[in-house]
Amino acid sequence: MKIKVKYFSKDIPPLEVIKKGDWIDLRARIGLEASKPQAGTSYKVTGEDGKVRTFRDVTFTHTLIPLGVGMELPEGFEALIAPRGSTYGNYGFIIVNSPGVIDNTYNGNRDEWKCNALFLKEGTVNPNDRICQFRIQLSQKATPWQKLKWLFVRKIEFVPVNSLREKDRGGFGKTGRA
DSSP, X not given: OEEEEEESOTTSOOOOOOSSSSOEEEEOSSOEEEOOOEEEEEEEXXXXXXXXXXXXXXXOEEEEEEOSEEEEOOTTEEEEEXXXXXXXXXXXXXXXXXXXXXXXXXXXTTOOOXXXXXXXXXXXXXXXXXXXXXXXXXXXTOOHHHHHHHHTOOOOEEEEESOOBSOOOOSXXXXXXX
């Protein structure tokens, strides 16, 4: 199966299907430093049991880390983005919508994949750090033909392209609210 990939930076190494494991690493396109969580206002709340409890607001760093790639996934397929086993320990963040789902309609020329990161401690991400991973799988809308085709796929091949489809999805997480 050939999948078109647009690289948003010449510094991002090509995607690679490795023999160890089923997931494919994704890298940070940019570097960033996140500060440790900041304690905010303290307030008291009286519970139904009459006990007074003290709470404190805490502010965490949240950011979308660009991953330097966009893809045209075939119809009937989607990608799941998940943290690597070492992501929190090495970088101090979790992926808040883990696993992140990218369907095959997020394939416009400016639809760069991103990692939805929430830093729970101080952390540094350098350009090209392997911060998360993805896999391609059938979507729930896959037709019987697409399922059969997937059954006989021997390998995935990433084909670099200069541009993807003309119609962008309009941003990250833009399918709307109910």
